[in-house]
Amino acid sequence: MSVTADVLVIGAGVLGASTGFELARRGHRVAVVDRGSVSREGSGTTAGNLHVQAVHTRRPGQDVPLDARRFLPLQKAASDLWEAVPDLLGIDIELVRTGGFTVAETAEQLQELKLKGEWEREFGVQTVLMDQDTVHDALPALGPTVLGATWCAEDGYANPLLVTPAYLNAARRSGAQITPHAPVTALSRDHNGWRADAGATQLHVGAVVDTAGPWLADVAALAGVVLAMAPLTIQMHATTRMPPLLRNLVQHIGEGLSIKQVTSGTILIGGGWPSGPIAAGSRTASSMASLMGNIAQAVRILPVLGQMRLLRSWAGPLAATPDEMPVVGAVPGLDDFYLAGGTYAFTFAPLWAQTLADLVEGKQPPVDLSGLGPDRLVIEGGDHGQEH
Numbered sequence: 001m002s003v004t005a006d007v008l009v010i011g012a013g014v015l016g017a018s019t020g021f022e023l024a025r026r027g028h029r030v031a032v033v034d035r036g037s038v039s040r041e042g043s044g045t046t047a048g049n050l051h052v053q054a055v056h057t058r059r060p061g062q063d064v065p066l067d068a069r070r071f072l073p074l075q076k077a078a079s080d081l082w083e084a085v086p087d088l089l090g091i092d093i094e095l096v097r098t099g100g101f102t103v104a105e106t107a108e109q110l111q112e113l114k115l116k117g118e119w120e121r122e123f124g125v126q127t128v129l130m131d132q133d134t135v136h137d138a139l140p141a142l143g144p145t146v147l148g149a150t151w152c153a154e155d156g157y158a159n160p161l162l163v164t165p166a167y168l169n170a171a172r173r174s175g176a177q178i179t180p181h182a183p184v185t186a187l188s189r190d191h192n193g194w195r196a197d198a199g200a201t202q203l204h205v206g207a208v209v210d211t212a213g214p215w216l217a218d219v220a221a222l223a224g225v226v227l228a229m230a231p232l233t234i235q236m237h238a239t240t241r242m243p244p245l246l247r248n249l250v251q252h253i254g255e256g257l258s259i260k261q262v263t264s265g266t267i268l269i270g271g272g273w274p275s276g277p278i279a280a281g282s283r284t285a286s287s288m289a290s291l292m293g294n295i296a297q298a299v300r301i302l303p304v305l306g307q308m309r310l311l312r313s314w315a316g317p318l319a320a321t322p323d324e325m326p327v328v329g330a331v332p333g334l335d336d337f338y339l340a341g342g343t344y345a346f347t348f349a350p351l352w353a354q355t356l357a358d359l360v361e362g363k364q365p366p367v368d369l370s371g372l373g374p375d376r377l378v379i380e381g382g383d384h385g386q387e388h
């Protein structure tokens with residue numbers, strides 16, 4: 001089968017889905033393809049937190065700290081866009097913005113809270129620094145080791161199992177063609193655009209958007225550009241359903257930790273603890289060491305969790321970059337070829353969707369992308385964008 005479209009979006013996770021929707025509602029003919037089922041990989045396993053206050057700089061086992069200050073203007077822009085997402089998608093995506101605490105347990109971590117507060121003020125992110133008494137009054141369930149926290153009223157989460165399918169449905173309603181089980185295996189220049197082999201379909205398109213998540217570099221390699229990525233898997237844990245007891249997101253400034261109670265009553269515990277390399281063609285199993293570390297830490301911060309029952313644990317793939325920063329922009333040397341990915345891509349989904357659509361249209365993106373482009377990751381290639 002042969003398909004002609006303006007833009008081919010490769011990967012139907014939250015970035016491909018939101019970008020497909022944004023392009024389709026702007027009037028472009030869009031084809032979104034995925035090699036497997038949609039929303040199954042990072043976007044089907046994510047915690048779904050919308051991080052507005054500055055994030056901790058290292059997951060457990062992460063060598064290079066991310067630049068949390070550089071994230072802040074991006075988080076602020078994404079947060080503003082998330083407000084409109086439920087109305088745009090036309091369904092309840094269980095978007096909850098009841099605020100979040102980032103806790104500290106040492107004097108050094110209290111200093112980090114102060115420093116991040118300065119950055120947050122600089123970029124218009126509203127947070128409040130709380131001393132030990134204030135934070136324990138605000139959230140009595142906190143354990144005695146918590147010495148202080150910052151509070152951000154805009155922190156929240158959405159149900160990832162609803163968000164990506166909702167974006168895809170909205171994209172479809174706007175005219176996009178969504179094709180699961182269509183792996184892209186070849187990309188070449190074709191007249192003024194690109195030819196792609198995706199399963200049984202051959203596509204002729206004006207532009208390519210690579211949102212293949214942890215496989216983003218594999219897709220770019222099909223077009224002749226070798227990018228350095230550092231994909232890995234991280235894991236999550238879920239308790240059985242509980243009566244309401246936690247209204248807010250709880251994170252840690254010095255350690256990877258996120259805890260929240262979602263709409264179903266389940267308490268989700270994560271924080272980027274590693275499960276190991278991505279298993280080819282299957283799910284990576286959860287790591288027992290990471291499970292024990294993550295749960296011990298969660299129970300220390302919220303001792304009530306120690307009385308609960310764990311229902312399941314799972315691991316999901318993450319498209320980390322060697323410098324831990326997002327990657328978004330045009331691929332050097334390849335005409336009409338754009339990509340986006342990297343950590344915190346759930347939070348950034350509406351922002352990267354708008355950014356990619358603007359880039360495809362030759363417009364100025366909504367945020368400053370300096371230092372975030374794929375150019376910094378190119379190992380080899382970038383001269384294969386010519387017709388052949």
Ligand SMILES: Cc1cc2nc3c(=O)[nH]c(=O)nc-3n(C[C@H](O)[C@H](O)[C@H](O)COP(=O)(O)OP(=O)(O)OC[C@H]3O[C@@H](n4cnc5c(N)ncnc54)[C@H](O)[C@@H]3O)c2cc1C
Nearest residue numbers: 011013014015035042043046047049184213316344345347
């Ligand atoms: C456990 C976990 C917790 C997380 N928690 C948070 C959080 O709380 N907040 C936050 O902001 N971020 C979080 N993240 C990160 C974020 O969720 C992910 O980065 C994001 O969902 C990735 O979306 P994506 O669309 O870029 O990639 P994915 O969802 O991984 O989708 C990529 C898609 O590309 C497809 N694909 C790959 N190769 C091809 C090919 N050749 N042809 C066609 N299709 C292809 C894949 O099948 C896949 O469906 C978490 C991630 C994990 C794993």
